[in-house]
Each structure stands twice: as C-alpha cells, then as structure tokens.
Amino acid sequence: MRVLIADDHDLLRDTLVLFLQGQGNIETQIAADLDEACEIIEAEDAFDLILLDFNMPGMNGLEGLTKAMALKGGQRVALMSGQATREVAEKALEAGAAGFVPKTLSAKSMVNAVRFMAMGEQYAPIDFMTAVPDEPVNALAEKLSPREMQVLEGLTEGKSNKEIARDLDIQEPTVKLHMKTLYRKVGAANRTQAALIAREAGLFSNTLKDRFG
16 A cells, blocks of 8 residues: 655654554655655645645645545545644545544554545544534623623513613622623723723624614
8 A cells, every 4th residue: 555645744754654664564655744645746646645644835725635646546545633623624534635633633543544445435433523613702792791691681681670680689789790791891981882882892793783673
C-alpha cells in the first residue's frame, strides 16, 4: 500500500509516517505543501491514498482537494485537519473525497482509517460527524446571573416590576435590586435602554422583534 502524506507541520507529518510504516506493509512519501504533493502525484506511480492537510499552504479551502483529486485521471484523496468544522468535512465528502480524518484520532484509529480509505471506502468518524456544535457564548449574558437574565427578559417583554416579581415568585424590592445591578453590568440608564442593549446583543430576539420591530 502506497500513501502520500502532505502536511506542513513536520512533527505531525513525521509522527503519522512512523505510525503507518510501523505496520510493515505501508509505504509512505511526504510533501510539505500542495504544490509539492501535486508534483509527486504527477511524477510517481499511483498512490492508494493521498492525505492532504486542510490548512497547509496552497490548499485554498477545498480547491486544493479537488485539484489533487483530478490529477492523472483521478486520485483517492482524503482531508485531514485539527481545526476544520463538520461543514467542511461534509462538503469534502460530497465533493468525492475518500474521507475526512481529524488529527485528534488515536494512532490505531488513524491506521485503520487509512486502510479503510485505501480499500476504496469513504471514511469519516461518526462521533465527529454527529457531534452537536457548541452554542456560541453571548458576551452580555456572561455578565449576568441567571436571575438577572430572567429579570432582563421580563423587562424586554414590557412587564412592570410587579409583573416580573409575580412571574419569578420574588418580592418587588428584590426585582428592583436585580434591575439596579443589571443596569450597571450592561451599561444602561433605564428600562428602555437596557432592552435595546439586550436587542443589540441578540438576547431574547423573538421578544424584542415583536416589541421594537
């Protein structure tokens, strides 16, 4: 089995070479960027698999993948990356890549993935492809306590202090204390300003859209 590994990170590339060559029946060649990889592909006999680092010089996103796949009448090319998103992986697979390999895979899993793809199968780790993306953290929400967030939401709904107190089952003076604190934290001088700041920050978007348009 012949595998070409193209990655501009020497340590990662050389470590992967050691993993694969340690199997005894995998011959590897290396390249440091896309141009060098393409030169090797054109000059050498066909490889069973070509592994391209998504972020190395010359790749320009998925353009490098499609370029390498088209060489010499068609090549089996897979992407590997430590940073690419699931969306990138899906687009690569849709474009006909042999697979997508996260660099976080264990050595054993990496070797198994290479064998799988070299045999003509398409590979992508299920846990990576089905992982729920992290919800983006709202900077304004990070400043407020859960109770202050509840009070701010009630405020953006146009509720009075009395109504907010009733909804949260707390005393009205407590609502006033929370409002005073959240005003200071968000930099607001009054209720309307606090609601507008929440809108600008993307909090309670449906409520604010109804109220402010």
